[in-house]
Amino acid sequence: MALRTLIFSISILFLSSVMGCRGHSLESINELKDQEIFREKVELSLNMKLNQKDIGEIITYIGGSFVGSRYLPYTLETPTEEHLIVNLREFDCVTFVESVLALAKVIRYGNPTFNDFKRELRLLRYRDGVIHEYPSRLHYFTDWVLDNQRKGNVQNITADIGGVSFKKSLNYMSMHRKEYPALANEAFFEAIRKREIELSRYPLYYIPQQKINEMEGKIRSGDIIGITTSVDGLDISHVGFAYQRDGTLYFLHASACEGMVKISDVRLSKYVAGQEGSNGIMVIRPIDMRE
Template sequence: MRRHFCKGVFGLIVACLSPVAVQAAPLVFSVPDQERVAQIESRIVALKGFSERVDAVSAQFLGTPYIANTLIGGPDTPEELVVRFDGVDCYTFVDLVRALTLSENQTGFIAALKKTRYHDGHVAYLERRHFLTDWAALTPQNARDITLTLSPQVQVTRKDLNRRADGGVYIKGLAAHPRDIAHLSPEFLTPEVAAKIRTGDVIGIYTKLDGLDVTHTGLAIWKNGVLYFRNASSLKANMKVVDTPLAAYLTGKPGFLVLRMVEAG
């Protein structure tokens, strides 16, 4: 089995919090990308349903190249708020989609992106939502974890997130913290379970690795009665945002979890 890791999970770069007065983080947002936001917003302005908006926004990313490590920050480099549409990883893809879905203009998009990507909207590396389940655990809440409602077969595993098997950490400066991770084995993705998943729900690919909740993430999209997994794929055969039938994608994977986005910024 080839294990598919979203490189964004491991490629996030450490930034230290400054002990001096807090200043607004620099914004990395090119003119072409600002124009792209305006184009996408104009295409969804008439759409009112949340799932419909997520579908329409995320479809604009189909074919977008997969690029890891697009966010800026490091031990000696302040965190910057990065907006890029020329390439995404699995995390920045869902970040951007949620922020665009919730906004109507550039100002609203930036505000929504801050709250989506960072705990309490504070742009700093240690405030990033490094783990997918941070979407449900940290404020403002991006989503609710609905995995436990899917099936009696859901399992719950207690993990010390950020703690490697060797005792080290994935994210320097971030304390390990215990969290119960609900997940369902792919064999239990029956038609009845699939029917409980909506277009726009966030799908996480569960991992058995110590210290991590998922190794990849994307969006659930229903098309013609088939449930697809829309994701920024780092597989060599793809290296772009693609749609793959969820059942096929989950073959050989240890499990999956489902988060339902909160329909407010």
């Protein structure tokens, strides 16, 4: 761990030194690539008349079109000031969910622009949709759900479909401070710790692992699935979408193990059962604003 931290710190210093001469150029090239992918997805949606579908169907189709895209961790962690990072070329599990949901939301309204997509992504990723340094990003899944539920983007339906309550102190980030370089900033650390205390007061619900199979009929394709974990201080260990195919519910996600976006080979309940440390799921339903 100490060696990994040292290597990461040296890398950060190196990147900072060259950022002024080539950082913006690289970002510009990547944005052009992202714009091209965005246009492809919009064209696909227009050809398929996806804007006439409900948001769950759009998520299923657009999310499925990314199958095979590369998995890349830490895509939001940079040595520069906090800013909106767009990456439709590669994903971790969280950025995959955010990017697909943002795409689905703008596709729902017809022929969107890339700036429309960036606006939706910012609204999903940051508290109140406002970028204000590292702590303004919604780091914990519970925080992400609460904020986006308040903004009208999603609804936590876990309790409604038979979930049971559980209590957990969310403190993984503050307890593992050295794993998060940004938390070397004392103000950022205190802001995160304060939010952890606030989040730990909220009642949480999950569908226990052994109950998922019987609850699958209440889960729709396109619902966001957070896999809850027994790891101390964490609410979930992985996130993706429910994906229905031939009457069976699977899991669409950016997989670290497979190194790419994929649809699980086994049904959702069996996939969750096979994940080390998992104990159930949360089910979050994207809201269709036109309903």
